[in-house]
Structure formats: structure tokens, C-alpha cells
Amino acid sequence: ETGVTQTPRHLVMGMTNKKSLKCEQHLGHNAMYWYKQSAKKPLELMFVYNFKEQTENNSVPSRFSPECPNSSHLFLHLHTLQPEDSALYLCASSQEAGAVSDTQYFGPGTRLTVL
Amino acid sequence: KQEVTQIPAALSVPEGENLVLNCSFTDSAIYNLQWFRQDPGKGLTSLLLIQSSQREQTSGRLNASLDKSSGRSTLYIAASQPGDSATYLCAVRVQGAQKLVFGQGTRLTINP
Numbered sequence: 400e401t402g403v404t405q406t407p408r409h410l411v412m413g414m415t416n417k418k419s420l421k422c423e424q425h426l427g428h429n430a431m432y433w434y435k436q437s438a439k440k441p442l443e444l445m446f447v448y449n450f451k452e453q454t455e456n457n458s459v460p461s462r463f464s465p466e467c468p469n470s471s472h473l474f475l476h477l478h479t480l481q482p483e484d485s486a487l488y489l490c491a492s493s494q495e496a497g498a499v500s501d502t503q504y505f506g507p508g509t510r511l512t513v514l
Numbered sequence: 515k516q517e518v519t520q521i522p523a524a525l526s527v528p529e530g531e532n533l534v535l536n537c538s539f540t541d542s543a544i545y546n547l548q549w550f551r552q553d554p555g556k557g558l559t560s561l562l563l564i565q566s567s568q569r570e571q572t573s574g575r576l577n578a579s580l581d582k583s584s585g586r587s588t589l590y591i592a593a594s595q596p597g598d599s600a601t602y603l604c605a606v607r608v609q610g611a612q613k614l615v616f617g618q619g620t621r622l623t624i625n626p
Contacts, residue, residue: 403557432613441518442603444613455612489557496612499545500565503614505558 402426403506405490411512412480420475420509422490430496431473432503433465436487448473449496480513487511516541516608520617528625529596535589535620537604542582545607548614549578549589552601561602562589594624 403424412418424431433445447455448467462484464476473490487510491503517540527533537547546565550558562571562578564587570579577590591598601621605614 405557430612439618441618442605442614442616447612449612457613487555491558501607502548502560502563504560505550507557508555510555 402504403490403492405488405506405509407509408507409510409512411514412477413514414480414482416480417476417478419477420488420490420511422473422475422492422506424471424473424490424492424504424506426492426504428492428494428504429470430493430501431467431470432491432493432496433473433475434489434491434505436489436508437483438486442489445475447496454496477511480511482513485511485513516544516606516615518604518606518615518617520602520604520620522620523618524621524623526623526625527594529594531594532590532592533594533622535591535602535604535622537587537589537617539585539587539606539615541608542585543609544582545609547578547580547587547604547606549576549587550603550605552603552619554601558603591622596624596626598622599624 430449436442446465466474487508489508490506493501493503548563549561564580575592601619603619605616
């Protein structure tokens with residue numbers, strides 16, 4: 400788990416709060432990803448950043464706002480969330496998004512509960 | 515649209531048994547298929563990655579096969595141990611896409 404780290408590991412927030420999730424990768428990769436894992440649903444991709452540029456937004460509501468200041472850091476800013484947004488949020492990184500042999504490495508996740 | 519299905523959803527077996535987990539996908543145009551392990555409340559650990567040109571990969575007691583034409587993969591676990599208890603996820607990289615498409619997973623319990 401030391402390759403990709405995520406903080407905080409657990410977060411409880413009210414619907415009117417603003418919070419941010421942080422992801423950091425120590426693998427020298429150029430691509431970073433946010434995934435959402437809800438109970439009883441498959442893991443879903445939310446966003447992809449490749450060389451700091453957002454290359455994919457999987458129809459994610461605007462209450463989720465990603466930020467990628469450099470290739471090693473990725474944030475997910477949260478505001479006015481809904482209880483159904485409660486889930487495990489996983490960050491991943493890879494050498495280069497879209498490359499044929501590209502492999503993604505995952506962090507431990509942030510367990511988010513929205514009250 | 516690529517869809518990935520894993521059967522069974524849950525499996526419980528006694529220690530020492532050999533077992534097979536199944537994964538199927540609807541679109542054979544993939545770059546690769548990957549098997550992950552997820553412990554409760556934790557992130558994903560990659561177990562095996564099979565490129566589309568390969569038929570199988572092995573790591574220790576694990577063997578994964580890929581039949582791209584039929585849209586199927588299996589994960590074979592030999593001589594199962596209680597430490598193998600976890601959820602096993604299958605994911606495919608669709609050609610031309612950046613994302614992984616995941617199945618819902620198989621929750622495996624190995625009973626001592």
C-alpha cells in the first residue's frame with residue numbers, strides 16, 4: 400500500500416459540509432484515477448488524469464470536483480453531497496493512461512459516510 | 515458497452531480445496547484482463563494480469579486463464595488457505611479506453 404496513499408482513510412460528513420480527499424503516488428506514474436465503490440455495485444471509474452490533464456469524466460455530478468496539481472497528487476473536493484454518495488473512494492495510478500500495457504495500482508481507499 | 519459478470523457472488527469452501535472463480539465479459543476487444551484481491555474495507559491488490567495475446571498466467575498457487583473469443587476467464591486457486599478469504603475482482607481494459615471495467619466480485623471464505 401505504500402505506492403499509492405490516500406487520506407483520510409475514513410470520513411464522516413454532513414450534507415452541507417465541504418471536504419477533500421487526497422491521493423499521493425510514489426511510483427513515478429503519469430496517470431491518476433478516482434473510482435467509486437458502492438455497496439452491491441461494481442467499482443466505477445469517476446475521473447482520469449493523464450500528465451495532469453483530465454482525460455475522462457464518467458458523467459460525475461458536479462458536487463464532486465477533482466484537482467490534479469501535479470502527476471503525484473490527486474484531490475477530490477466534495478460539497479453538498481447526498482447520503483447515496485456514501486461509498487469507498489479508491490485512487491489509482493499508472494504509468495500512462497491508455498497505453499496498451501498500462502497497469503493500474505490502487506490505494507487503500509477512503510471510506511466516506513454522508514449523514 | 516462492456517459488461518463484466520462474476521459467478522458465483524459468494525463461495526465458502528473448507529481449507530485445502532482447489533477452487534475456480536469465473537469471470538465473463540461481453541466485448542472481446544480488450545487489451546488485458548486483471549484479477550484483484552480486496553480485503554474488507556481495503557484497497558485492491560493486483561494478483562494476475564493477462565494480456566489479450568496470452569492464454570494464462572501463474573503466480574504461486576494462483577492460475578488465471580483467458581479465452582478472449584468466448585469472453586471468459588477463470589481464476590484457479592490451489593490448496594486454499596484461510597488467508598485466501600477475501601473478495602476477488604475481475605476487470606478488463608477495453609481497447610481504446612483508459613478505464614478498467616470491473617465485475618461485482620466473488621466473496622470467498624475458506625473455512626479452517
